[in-house]
Amino acid sequence: MSCEYAKERNLLKFSTFACFCFAALGIGLGIWAGSMVIVFDGAYSLVGLALSLMALAASTYIRNPKAKNGKESKPISEQKAALIESLVVLVKGLTVAVVCLISFASALEALFSGGREVNAGFALVFGIVNVAGCLATYAVVSKHAGKRPSVILKAESSQWLMDTVISAAVLVGFLVSAGLMMTSYSEYAVYADPMMVILASVYFATVPVKMIGESSKKLMSLYQESDNANRRGVPA
Incomplete structure (x- = not known):
């Protein structure tokens, strides 16, 4: 096992464990506190957990594929490795896009149905802990991924930046909601939660679009290379 592969696998394992912790914390506390935006944050982490597991499986297969008889087989070609990595990034992008779309629709519905009350004091504590945790995880993944990270680690790092x-x-x-509660505009505090979900969803719409675009271009390039090789009679 190469040093680079071991580092990549350990970082993906760390990322997977962090996703699980944030997903459980966000969804559980979000439902308890009645905050759509906390549930949204936890749901994104839950999606991140599934995507990190997929990335870990892909990385393991690329570096150490198994033959049908159970014995170790030869390493897969660079082209096949690039294909798998691009597919992982494409799935990540599509999944994040769906999460953003669903969250936007749910928040829009809440906005036009009277908003949503949130325990601002409790939510502030959660928000501070969550930001610190996500930022620390992003820093670890991006720092140890190196200056030239693999496609999978680059996508993983982008995923954590988005979560942060x-x-x-x-x-x-939560800060806006708490501030409004102490003013004569306290009745508008119920709109802070869905508004932040809408703003976050719109802002991050560019992230999955970029991931989908880059991975699609890469897949198209790989397809053209394979097609040209087949026409020349050279195995891909």
């Missing part, structure tokens, strides 16, 4: 900013948006929403 979502968590920061959640915290800002």
